[in-house]
Amino acid sequence: MTGREEQLKEVSAVYAELAARPIERNCTATAQCCSFRATGRTPFLTKGEAFFAIRAWRAAGRKVVSAPPDGSCPFLASTGRCQIYEARPFGCRTHFCEAAGGPFARAEVRDLIQRLERVDTELGGRGGVNLFTAVTAAMEEWETDPGRGNRRQKGRCRGRAK
Numbered sequence: 001m002t003g004r005e006e007q008l009k010e011v012s013a014v015y016a017e018l019a020a021r022p023i024e025r026n027c028t029a030t031a032q033c034c035s036f037r038a039t040g041r042t043p044f045l046t047k048g049e050a051f052f053a054i055r056a057w058r059a060a061g062r063k064v065v066s067a068p069p070d071g072s073c074p075f076l077a078s079t080g081r082c083q084i085y086e087a088r089p090f091g092c093r094t095h096f097c098e099a100a101g102g103p104f105a106r107a108e109v110r111d112l113i114q115r116l117e118r119v120d121t122e123l124g125g126r127g128g129v130n131l132f133t134a135v136t137a138a139m140e141e142w143e144t145d146p147g148r149g150n151r152r153q154k155g156r157c158r159g160r161a162k
């Protein structure tokens with residue numbers, strides 16, 4: 001198993017642990033939070049989250065991520081559904097959507113954020129990057145880095161934000 005695959009397993013484990021926590025939230029997939037221009041807020045992704053998302057995107061046969069002209073998420077279908085829902089980033093799971101119960105308190109998920117930041121460091125990331133930039137870079141690297149190994153760059157992991 002390559003370094004990248006190991007790191008993606010850790011991202012998956014973080015998402016699974018989040019889902020198992022007894023925190024009252026209920027995403028009803030209204031996709032309101034996916035319209036970034038309307039909300040004025042965009043999820044920021046660590047590198048592992050970006051790779052996890054584009055792996056799902058590629059698994060569906062897609063090799064390009066395009067920015068929609070309406071400023072919404074590139075993974076949002078015209079039907080209003082997330083096309084990578086099972087692989088959606090951490091920010092989409094802990095978001096600010098009031099209909100889903102509002103944002104998670106950072107203290108509730110700090111340990112999980114720290115695990116994603118460790119993965120980010122192992123993959124040579126620079127901390128949280130806005131969704132479109134993060135997934136575009138991840139897609140390009142996925143195509144051009146056949147080794148898919150660790151690219152650790154010490155001291156470059158910044159905090160993530162939403």
Ligand code: SF4
Nearest residue numbers: 034073075076082092
């Ligand atoms: S990844 Fe999915 S849930 Fe997250 S903003 Fe994009 S469409 Fe919405």
